[in-house]
Amino acid sequence: MADPHGYIDRHFARFQEELFEFLRIPSVSARREHDPDTRRAAGWLADRLRELGLAVSIEETRGHPIVVGEWREAGPGAPTVLVYGHYDVQPPEPLELWTTPPFEPAVRDGRIYARGSVDDKGQLYLHVKALEAHLRTTGRIPVNLLFLAEGEEEVGSANLMPFVESDADRLACDAIVISDTSMFGPDVPTIGASLRGLAYFQIDVQGPAHDLHSGTYGGAVANPATALARILASFHDEEGRIQIPDFYDDVNPAPEFVRQIRTLDFDEREFLEETGAPALVGEAGYTALERLWVRPTCEVNGLLSGYTGEGSKTVLPARAMAKVSCRLVPDQRPERIRVLFEQHVHRVAPKGVTVQVHYLHGGLPWRARLGGPLYEAAERALERAFGRRPVYAGEGGSIPIVPEFERVLGAPVLLMGFGLPGANAHAPDEWFDVENFRKGTHAAAA
Known part of the structure; x- marks a missing residue:
């Protein structure tokens, strides 16, 4: 019997080696000397999508190119899902604080250490591998699927929304999925509910x-x-x-979301310990999570x-x-x-x-419109992959393109991230949990 999930487990070692190839490309969008590397990363990703039979184009912009992959074999009556991610990475400095070179992936203690491992090459690539698992086993998926990968997220995405606006008909979709956020904690699958x-x-x-x-x-x-x-x-x-x-x-005081926040198992002492600060401070009358997510x-x-x-x-x-x-x-x-x-x-x-x-x-800030088929499907997929129901959590940072996507394309955004707290995105020794790479691929394929 064709089984995409069995395929993922059998081929996972290869998936990881391919990700290592991707991570070895120093696609630092902020540095002009890395412009050829950033273009090479776009070409590498485009080749992987073409190998799966997608119609792929590399769209030129005033900055770094945008990769678009299209699989529309589900037919015009099927829903369309757009997966967004970015192939550019932060500068690796200070280099002396890396345990191993930032563009030579290394696995230690179940973690993939490399610049871009969690932000966002690893989280983007697991969606490519989830699609491969279906196409190599069942030959199809029940939705039309678009990939949209940019090379300027780390420098402000100046050319992304002009492209989306000009190609809105081509990118028309029923849902947008982004994996560029973190889980609430280890083995706690998480759906992002808000961004500041x-x-x-x-x-x-x-x-x-x-x-x-x-x-x-x-x-x-x-x-x-x-x-x-x-x-x-x-x-x-x-x-x-x-x-x-x-x-x-x-x-917006968001009383319903605040009630959900207060049900989460959050240890403020452990959070304080992670920071190395002498004490937690902030606006009086609110918990640390409320200060991070709703204030x-x-x-x-x-x-x-x-x-x-x-x-x-x-x-x-x-x-x-x-x-x-x-x-x-x-x-x-x-x-x-x-x-x-x-x-x-x-x-x-x-x-x-x-x-x-x-x-x-x-x-702009953003808060998800929870409920409906998109979020119900995400809950089922994450529960299948992780063995427990997901929680809804906020994100203290900003992803400005999320509300812009909803405005231009008129489709809801699902934030389904697989990073972990303390994964050092933007810092030396950035890492991505190997099991989350595997389970995230299963969730994307579910």
Whole structure:
């Protein structure tokens, strides 16, 4: 009897070796010297899809190419599912913190260590192998399947949505599946229920025309570093609540989702231990998970001012700069937060300095419309692969293309990730659990 799942288990060692080939390609989209490698990764993925009989095209953009694969043999009356992923990866630095080279995959303690293993080559490729398991056994699947893989996710996906909008008819689908997120914990299959949005800013504070001697001028000339510190300190009160006027006006409290969150088995002490921080903090009156999934934040991401070299240099700096990001939740919008943020910064800016606020980029938050055939099928597939029903969980980060997909294509998005907490995506020693690669392939094939 044709059995796709038996096929997966028999051929899994080969699947893993193929993934290693994919991971050896240093497709770092942020670095121009890796442009040929990024194109090579697109070609490698396109070849694997062609081997399965898909109609494949490599679509040129102003940046890195987009790979589109189409299997439409289920017929016009069958539903169409689009699988999205990305073949580009983060820069591997700092290289000295990797146990083994980032583009030489190594298996240790049941984990595949390599840049891109979990984000997102491994999670994307398991869908390719799930399709192979069906086509090599039963010869078909009950849905039409589209693959859409981009090479710019790690640098903002600037060319993805223009392509999707221009080819919306070709990409028309009934559901969108993305595996680029994490499970709630080991052996806990997870469906993503929410993503936070983003509004990202740079604050520039200018004082004197050039650095001054802090003894000759200090006390009479405003210090941009001190002014910036006062601005940043104004963002929160003692209880961790954001003090930008009207910031919370559009926050959807999501009481139903909060009730689900409180049923999850989450150990805040273990979470604290993972961070290495001395204590958990945040907005008073909320659990750590609620702060991560249903509450917005305002975080300083970087600071620069004055002399930071070895030893001492008594200067009054001419400039100070901070990078600040606001994570947003439904129904906040980055355009509105931009206005509120800029107004607040200019209102609290001390005299004696010039302050400029630059809006760098942003993205909408998202919350899944749970229920219906798509989520019921996902629950069954994950239960079959992992032996237990999945949980619904939020994600503190942002995937801006998720709400954009729903807006342009009019289809619901399913986030079905197989990473694990602590998998070091974007950091040295990134890893993907071998069993999750196998079970994820089974879930995608179910």
